[in-house]
Amino acid sequence: MPELPEVETVKSGLEAAILGRRLTDVDLQRPDLRWPIPPDLPDRARGTKVVQVRRRSKYLIINLEPVESLILHLGMSGRIRIDKIDISGAVLPASQSEKHDHVVFKFSGGVEVRFNDARRFGMLDIAKTVDVDDHPLLRHIGPEPLGNSFNATYLGDRLESSRTPIKAALLDQRIVAGLGNIYVNEALWRAGISPTRKAGRISSRRLDQLIPHIRDVLREAIQAGGSSLRDHRQTSGELGYFQHTFRVYDREGSPCRTEGCDGVIRRIVQSGRSTFYCAKCQR
DNA sequence: CTTCAGACCTGGTGGC
DNA sequence: TGCCACCAGGTCTGAA
Numbered sequence: 001m002p003e004l005p006e007v008e009t010v011k012s013g014l015e016a017a018i019l020g021r022r023l024t025d026v027d028l029q030r031p032d033l034r035w036p037i038p039p040d041l042p043d044r045a046r047g048t049k050v051v052q053v054r055r056r057s058k059y060l061i062i063n064l065e066p067v068e069s070l071i072l073h074l075g076m077s078g079r080i081r082i083d084k085i086d087i088s089g090a091v092l093p094a095s096q097s098e099k100h101d102h103v104v105f106k107f108s109g110g111v112e113v114r115f116n117d118a119r120r121f122g123m124l125d126i127a128k129t130v131d132v133d134d135h136p137l138l139r140h141i142g143p144e145p146l147g148n149s150f151n152a153t154y155l156g157d158r159l160e161s162s163r164t165p166i167k168a169a170l171l172d173q174r175i176v177a178g179l180g181n182i183y184v185n186e187a188l189w190r191a192g193i194s195p196t197r198k199a200g201r202i203s204s205r206r207l208d209q210l211i212p213h214i215r216d217v218l219r220e221a222i223q224a225g226g227s228s229l230r231d232h233r234q235t236s237g238e239l240g241y242f243q244h245t246f247r248v249y250d251r252e253g254s255p256c257r258t259e260g261c262d263g264v265i266r267r268i269v270q271s272g273r274s275t276f277y278c279a280k281c282q283r
Numbered sequence: 284c285t286t287c288a289g290a291c292c293t294g295g296t297g298g299c
Numbered sequence: 300t301g302c303c304a305c306c307a308g309g310t311c312t313g314a315a
Contacts, residue, residue: 003308119292180308
């Protein structure tokens with residue numbers, strides 16, 4: 001489900017609901033998601049206070065004082081659901097349990113946060129806050145695409161000797177963090193770059209142009225609350241609506257939307273995943 | 284080292 | 300309606 005914009009959307013909802021609150025309990029409805037959840041996680045988390053909610057790549061990190069942090073990944077189908085809170089801070093409806101609610105976090109003020117994940121490709125871990133960026137799953141992740149260190153010089157250096165298709169390179173989280181199948185397809189279409197082109201065979205001028213297209217599509221998607229295809233929901237339960245803005249993703253057989261292009265969007269499979277592009281205007 | 288198929292898991296869709 | 304094949308916002312693992 002979630003790429004950077006979806007996770008960022010969830011992050012914002014979570015932050016608004018739990019920042020500054022005390023975590024009073026964690027209910028594990030099952031012992032594992034993709035991997036076992038540390039059985040001592042509830043004991044380590046209980047009684048702490050949320051001092052920061054952040055996103056790193058597609059991971060959510062909840063910094064709990066005094067020393068621990070929760071690390072969550074939503075996998076393909078993960079959702080975070082939060083009770084609605086009215087303007088006076090009161091919790092509106094009593095929260096209903098749903099199928100695949102695997103973890104329930106309870107906070108002061110009666111706020112409940114549910115981690116629902118049908119496919120269970122998600123993960124939940126706890127680590128000392130000082131060790132979070134060294135966590136085995138986070139250690140090798142590349143720069144944030146919306147940050148300054150993701151620039152043409154960096155990307156050029158990183159792709160210079162790569163013979164892999166640019167589509168696969170951009171999905172590699174060690175090269176750039178947070179991109180997934182939708183936004184890579186969309187960014188390459190905007191940049192007019194063929195997804196099959198070898199990453200090392202793209203001129204620095206074109207890489208230079210690709211970067212703002214990646215940033216733009218991500219920012220626009222965040223603005224729209226992400227893309228809701230099957231599973232993604234904002235924490236309030238509302239849908240994201242960036243899917244209405246797709247130019248290539250899931251548009252096989254439809255006309256290319258490039259000004260003056262009469263091409264048709266094609267679907268191919270690259271390293272086991274669907275790629276959508278226009279062979280006419282993406283070179 | 285790089286690259287890629289396979290694995291993990293559930294649910295929705297479309298064809299017959 | 301039922302059954303089945305195929306598809307899905309991810310990413311780790313192991314093999315070549």
